[in-house]
Amino acid sequence: xxxxxxDKYAEKGSPRLQQFLEANGTAHHYATGSTNHTTVIGHSxxxxxxxxxxxxxNWKETGAPASDFLVAGSPGMQADRATxxxxxxxxxxxxxxxxxxxxxxxxxAHAGLGDNLAVPADPIFGGNVLQSDAxxxxxxxxxxxxxxxNQAAVAAGxxxxxxxx
Numbered sequence: 001x002x003x004x005x006x007d008k009y010a011e012k013g014s015p016r017l018q019q020f021l022e023a024n025g026t027a028h029h030y031a032t033g034s035t036n037h038t039t040v041i042g043h044s045x046x047x048x049x050x051x052x053x054x055x056x057x058n059w060k061e062t063g064a065p066a067s068d069f070l071v072a073g074s075p076g077m078q079a080d081r082a083t084x085x086x087x088x089x090x091x092x093x094x095x096x097x098x099x100x101x102x103x104x105x106x107x108x109a110h111a112g113l114g115d116n117l118a119v120p121a122d123p124i125f126g127g128n129v130l131q132s133d134a135x136x137x138x139x140x141x142x143x144x145x146x147x148x149x150n151q152a153a154v155a156a157g158x159x160x161x162x163x164x165x
Contacts, residue, residue, distance in 0.1 A: 014052035021065035038066040039155040043140065044073045044104060047120065051077030051085055059086030070154050072140040073097055074120045075104050082126040092127030093154050094120035095147060097134030104137050131163040
């Protein structure tokens with residue numbers, strides 16, 4: 001997958017993600033009169049897309065259009081820290097997986113998808129590093145897995161149930 005070592009697809013898709021998140025919040029507010037709890041979950045390269053959307057829409061100044069951001073097997077979000085993207089570290093969540101996931105994470109960082117080799121599952125990135133029992137890069141959604149349970153806890157806003165690494 002040589003295309004996954006380039007930012008061009010994330011850059012191209014980031015305006016669409018931003019528009020979707022803004023429309024989602026507007027529709028919910030219009031329908032209910034309140035704000036919603038939105039969790040954006042990004043697996044692998046889609047976490048790079050989230051990072052591009054954050055930079056392009058300047059979430060640092062405008063505020064992030066979601067309550068929580070959770071990434072699994074991220075090759076990098078093109079930032080040194082969650083705060084560089086305008087994401088509150090209390091609402092940034094990440095998890096890694098097995099051996100092939102390590103190749104994705106650190107391969108992506110070396111390909112320039114993570115500034116200064118930073119990946120979200122490293123504590124230095126800032127945020128919450130969740131426990132994961134994913135044995136491979138695609139196993140974050142295995143039935144009854146700790147990885148899936150942690151994602152559900154964050155998506156439901158039940159942070160006290162999420163198990164940190």
